Amino acid sequence: MAQQTRSLEDRAQTWPRWLRDLVADWSSDQQTFKVNWGKAMMWIFIVSDMFVFGSFLSAYAAARLSATLPWPDPAKVFALHIGESEVPLLLIAIMTFVLISSSGTMAIAVKYGYERHRAKAALFLTLTALLGLTFVGMQAFEWTKLIREGFRPWANPMGAPQFGSSFFMITGFHGLHVTAGVIYLATIASQVLRGAYEKIGYQRVEIAGLYWHFVDLVWVFIFAFFYLF
Amino acid sequence: MSHHDHHQSFWTRYIFSQDHKVIAIQYTVTALFIGLVGLVLSWLMRLQLGFPGEFRFLNPGSYYQILTQHGMIMIVYLLTAILLGGFGNYLIPLMIGARDMAFPFLNMLSYWVYLLSVIVLVAAFFVPGGPTGAGWTLYPPLSALPNAAPGSGWGIKLMLVSLVIFIASATMGGLNYVTTVLQCRTKGMTLMRMPLSVWGIFIGAAMALLAFPALFVGGVMLLLDNLLGTSFFIPAVTLFGQQLPREGGNPLLFQHLFWYFGHPEVYVVILPAMGIASELIATHSRKPIFGYKAMVIAMAAIAVIGFLVWAHHMFVSGMNPYFGFFFAVSTLIIAIPSAVKVYNWLLTLWRGKIQFNTPMLFGIGWISTFIIGGLTGLPLGNVIADVPLHDTYFVVGHFHLVMGVAALMAIFGGIYHWFPKVTGRMFNETLGKLHFWVTFVGAYMIFFPMFLLGILGVPRRYFDFEALQYLPTQTAGLNIVITIAALIVGAAQVVFLVNLIWSAVRGRRAESNPWHATTLEWQTPTTPPPHGNWGAETPTVYRWAYDYSVPGAERDFIPQNVPATPTVPAGTARTV
Ligand code: HEM
Numbered sequence: 001m002a003q004q005t006r007s008l009e010d011r012a013q014t015w016p017r018w019l020r021d022l023v024a025d026w027s028s029d030q031q032t033f034k035v036n037w038g039k040a041m042m043w044i045f046i047v048s049d050m051f052v053f054g055s056f057l058s059a060y061a062a063a064r065l066s067a068t069l070p071w072p073d074p075a076k077v078f079a080l081h082i083g084e085s086e087v088p089l090l091l092i093a094i095m096t097f098v099l100i101s102s103s104g105t106m107a108i109a110v111k112y113g114y115e116r117h118r119a120k121a122a123l124f125l126t127l128t129a130l131l132g133l134t135f136v137g138m139q140a141f142e143w144t145k146l147i148r149e150g151f152r153p154w155a156n157p158m159g160a161p162q163f164g165s166s167f168f169m170i171t172g173f174h175g176l177h178v179t180a181g182v183i184y185l186a187t188i189a190s191q192v193l194r195g196a197y198e199k200i201g202y203q204r205v206e207i208a209g210l211y212w213h214f215v216d217l218v219w220v221f222i223f224a225f226f227y228l229f
Numbered sequence: 230m231s232h233h234d235h236h237q238s239f240w241t242r243y244i245f246s247q248d249h250k251v252i253a254i255q256y257t258v259t260a261l262f263i264g265l266v267g268l269v270l271s272w273l274m275r276l277q278l279g280f281p282g283e284f285r286f287l288n289p290g291s292y293y294q295i296l297t298q299h300g301m302i303m304i305v306y307l308l309t310a311i312l313l314g315g316f317g318n319y320l321i322p323l324m325i326g327a328r329d330m331a332f333p334f335l336n337m338l339s340y341w342v343y344l345l346s347v348i349v350l351v352a353a354f355f356v357p358g359g360p361t362g363a364g365w366t367l368y369p370p371l372s373a374l375p376n377a378a379p380g381s382g383w384g385i386k387l388m389l390v391s392l393v394i395f396i397a398s399a400t401m402g403g404l405n406y407v408t409t410v411l412q413c414r415t416k417g418m419t420l421m422r423m424p425l426s427v428w429g430i431f432i433g434a435a436m437a438l439l440a441f442p443a444l445f446v447g448g449v450m451l452l453l454d455n456l457l458g459t460s461f462f463i464p465a466v467t468l469f470g471q472q473l474p475r476e477g478g479n480p481l482l483f484q485h486l487f488w489y490f491g492h493p494e495v496y497v498v499i500l501p502a503m504g505i506a507s508e509l510i511a512t513h514s515r516k517p518i519f520g521y522k523a524m525v526i527a528m529a530a531i532a533v534i535g536f537l538v539w540a541h542h543m544f545v546s547g548m549n550p551y552f553g554f555f556f557a558v559s560t561l562i563i564a565i566p567s568a569v570k571v572y573n574w575l576l577t578l579w580r581g582k583i584q585f586n587t588p589m590l591f592g593i594g595w596i597s598t599f600i601i602g603g604l605t606g607l608p609l610g611n612v613i614a615d616v617p618l619h620d621t622y623f624v625v626g627h628f629h630l631v632m633g634v635a636a637l638m639a640i641f642g643g644i645y646h647w648f649p650k651v652t653g654r655m656f657n658e659t660l661g662k663l664h665f666w667v668t669f670v671g672a673y674m675i676f677f678p679m680f681l682l683g684i685l686g687v688p689r690r691y692f693d694f695e696a697l698q699y700l701p702t703q704t705a706g707l708n709i710v711i712t713i714a715a716l717i718v719g720a721a722q723v724v725f726l727v728n729l730i731w732s733a734v735r736g737r738r739a740e741s742n743p744w745h746a747t748t749l750e751w752q753t754p755t756t757p758p759p760h761g762n763w764g765a766e767t768p769t770v771y772r773w774a775y776d777y778s779v780p781g782a783e784r785d786f787i788p789q790n791v792p793a794t795p796t797v798p799a800g801t802a803r804t805v
C-alpha cells in the first residue's frame with residue numbers, strides 16, 4: 001500500500017502544476033480550500049443561487065418559446081420619451097451603468113479594507129450601497145411607468161401575458177437581491193466604522209463583495225435576455 | 230464554545246440551542262412526528278382501497294388530499310429533513326472531529342425555519358377547503374386553476390409557501406453541511422479518510438443545494454399562477470365547455486422544473502442512507518468496507534448523472550420523443566454505480582463476523598429492499614416498458630421499496646446504531662428485533678403485491694376501481710392483504726417509539742463504544758458528548774475509517790485516532 005502511494009507521488013511530479021495543486025487541495029486534511037469558512041460558504045451559496053437564476057431564466061426562455069400571442073418588442077416597451085423623440089433602452093442603459101460602476105466602488109472598498117483604511121473602506125462601501133439604492137429606485141420608476149402603460153403580471157396591451165409575468169417576476173427577484181445587498185453592505189460599512197474588523201481581519205468586506213459582484217453579474221444576463229433580444 | 234456551558238439557561242441549552250447535537254435531535258423528533266402524520270394518512274388511503282365504500286368519511290376529494298399530503302410529507306418533510314437535518318447534524322461534526330458546525334447560529338435558524346414550514350404545512354388541514362389534492366407532484370393545470378382540485382383555494386397556496394420556507398431552511402442547512410465537511414475537518418482527516426456516512430451526507434447536501442432551486446422557481450411560478458392570475462403553466466383550457474380567459478402557458482415546463490428537482494431529490498435522500506448503511510454493514514460484520522474508493526466514486530457518479538435523468542418521469546407526458554431516448558440511456562447508466570455499491574455491500578458481508586443485532590438487521594434489510602426497488606426501476610427506465618407501467622401500481626411499488634422502505638431501513642438502523650451515543654443508554658434489543666421483523670416482512674407484503682397489481686393494470690391515484698371491468702377480481706383480494714399488512718406495519722412503529730422513549734429514560738447505561746467501532750464519534754471523552762464534543766483537544770486522525778479485523782492487531786478494530794499500525798513479524802500467528 002505504502003509503496004503504491006509513493007510511486008503515485010513520484011509520477012505526480014511530472015503532472016502540470018495546476019493538476020498537482022488541485023490534487024493537493026482536495027487531498028489535504030482540515031481544509032480543502034485555504035480560505036476562511038465564511039468565504040467558502042459564500043461561494044457555495046453563490047453557486048446555489050446561480051441555479052436559482054438559471055432556472056428562472058430557462059423558465060423564461062421556455063415560457064417565451066411556447067407563448068401563443070406575439071411577444072412584445074423590447075425596443076418599444078422599454079423606450080423612454082424625451083421631448084419629441086423616443087429613445088430605446090435609455091433608462092436601462094443608465095441602470096446597467098450604475099450597477100456596473102458599483103462593482104468598481106466595491107472592489108475599491110475591499111482594497112481599502114485590507115489596507116486598513118477604515119474611513120475610506122466605509123466610504124466606498126456606502127457609495128456602493130448608494131449606487132445600489134439608485135438602481136432599485138430606477139427600477140421602481142421603470143415598474144411604475146410600465147404599470148401606468150397597462151402592463152400587469154397577468155396581462156399587457158402589447159401581446160403575450162407571459163411577458164409581463166416573467167418581467168415582473170425576474171426583475172423583482174433580482175431587485176430583492178439588490179435590496180438585500182444594500183442592507184448587507186450598510187451593515188458591513190457600519191461594522192467597519194466601529195472598528196469591528198480590526199482584530200478579526202477584513203475578510204467580511206470581501207465576502208460581501210463576492211455577493212455584490214454576483215448580483216451585478218446576474219443583472220448582465222437579465223439585461224441581455226430581457227432587453228436586448 | 231464549550232466554556233460557556235455552565236452559564237447557559239434551560240432555553241439556550243435545550244430550546245434555542247446552537248449545539249449541533251441538540252439541533253439534530255430537534256430535527257429528528259420533528260421529522261418523526263410529521264412522519265407519523267404521514268403514516269396515519271396512508272392508513273386512511275389503505276382503508277379505502279382495501280374496503281371500498283366501508284368508510285364513509287372518505288370521498289374522492291378527501292382521498293386526493295390525503296394522497297397529496299402523504300407523498301409530500303414523507304419525501305420532503307420526513308426523509309429529507311431527518312437524513313440531512315437529523316443525521317447530518319449529529320454525525321458530521323462528530324465524525325470529522327470538529328467541535329460544531331461551521332455556522333452554529335445559521336444551523337439553529339435552519340431548524341426553526343424548518344419547523345415553521347411544518348407548521349404551515351399542517352395549517353393547511355385547518356383552512357377552508359382543506360389541504361391541496363393536486364398530487365404530490367403538483368402538476369398544473371390541476372394545481373393552478375381555481376376549483377380544479379380539492380383545496381385549490383387556501384390549500385395549494387399554503388403548500389407552496391411551506392415548500393418555499395422549507396427550501397430556505399434546507400439551503401441554510403446545506404450550506405452549513407457542505408462548508409463544514411470541506412473546511413472544518415480535524416488534523417489528519419483527509420477527505421478519503423472520512424466515513425462513508427459523511428460522504429453520503431456531504432454529496433446529498435451538495436445535490437440539495439443544486440436541486441432545490443428548480444423547485445423554488447417552479448413553486449414561485451405556480452404560486453403566481455394561483456395568486457396573481459399569471460399564466461406560466463396554463464395553456465388554453467376549456468372547462469365545462471367554456472374557454473378560460475388564460476392561455477399560452479406551458480404545463481410541461483412545470484414538470485421539467487419539478488423533476489429537475491425531483492430526481493436529484495431521491496438521491497438527496499438515498500445517498501445519506503447509503504452512507505449510513507455502509508457504516509452499519511461494516512461495523513456489524515467486523516470487516517473493512519469493501520471498495521471504499523469505489524463507493525466514494527460511485528456516489529459522486531450518481532450525483533452527476535442524477536442531474537441528467539429527470540425526464541424519465543415524463544415519458545408519457547407528451548414531451549419530444551427523442552428526449553425519451555436520451556433520458557432512457559442516462560437512466561440505465563445510473564444503474565451501474567448503484568449496482569457497484571450493492572456488490573460492495575454484499576462483498577463486505579461476505580465471510581464477515583456478522584452480528585445479527587438490530588442495527589445490522591436493518592442494514593441487511595436495506596440491501597434487500599434497495600436491490601428489489603432498484604431492479605424494478607430498470608423496466609421503468611425503458612420507454613417501451615414504462616408506457617404501460619407508468620401510472621400503475623408498479624411505479625408505486627418501485628419507489629416505495631427503493632426510496633421509502635430502503636431509506637427507512639437505513640434511518641431505523643442508524644437510529645438504533647447511534648442511540649447509545651446520543652442518549653448514553655442502550656435500547657431494548659428484543660423490541661428492536663420485533664420492530665425489524667414486522668417492518669421488514671410487512672413492507673414486502675405491502676409493496677411486492679403492488680408490482681403484480683401494476684402489471685395487471687391497476688392504475689395509481691384512483692379512489693376506487695369499480696368501473697374498471699378489465700381488472701381480475703383477485704386484485705380486490707390483494708388490496709385487502711395489503712391493507713391489513715399496512716395496518717400491522719404501522720402499529721409496529723409504536724413499538725419503535727416506545728422502545729426509544731423508554732430506553733432513553735430507563736435503558737441500561739451504554740459504554741462509550743458499545744459496537745467497538747472505529748469512527749471518531751465513538752471516541753469522545755464522555756458519552757453523550759458535551760457541547761464542544763472533545764474536551765480540551767480535538768482528536769488527531771491517523772487512519773481510514775474501516776480498520777476492522779486488521780491482522781495482527783490486538784483487538785478487531787483500530788479507532789481512527791490510534792497512531793501507527795502494529796507491525797506483524799512474518800509467520801506469527803494472527804491474534805484477533
Ligand atoms: C436503478 C435505479 C433506478 C431507476 C432505473 C429508476 C427509474 C425510475 C423511473 C423510470 C421512474 C418513473 C416511472 C413512471 O413514473 O412511469 C421512477 C419513479 C420513481 N423513482 Fe426510481 N429509479 C431508480 C432508483 C430510484 C431510487 C434510488 C429512488 C429513491 C431513492 C427512486 C425513487 C423514485 C420515485 C419517488 C419515483 C416516483 C415518483 C412519482 O411519480 O410519484 N428511484 N424511477
Ligand SMILES: [Cu+2]
Pocket residue numbers: 491492495538539541542
Ligand atoms: Cu427519477
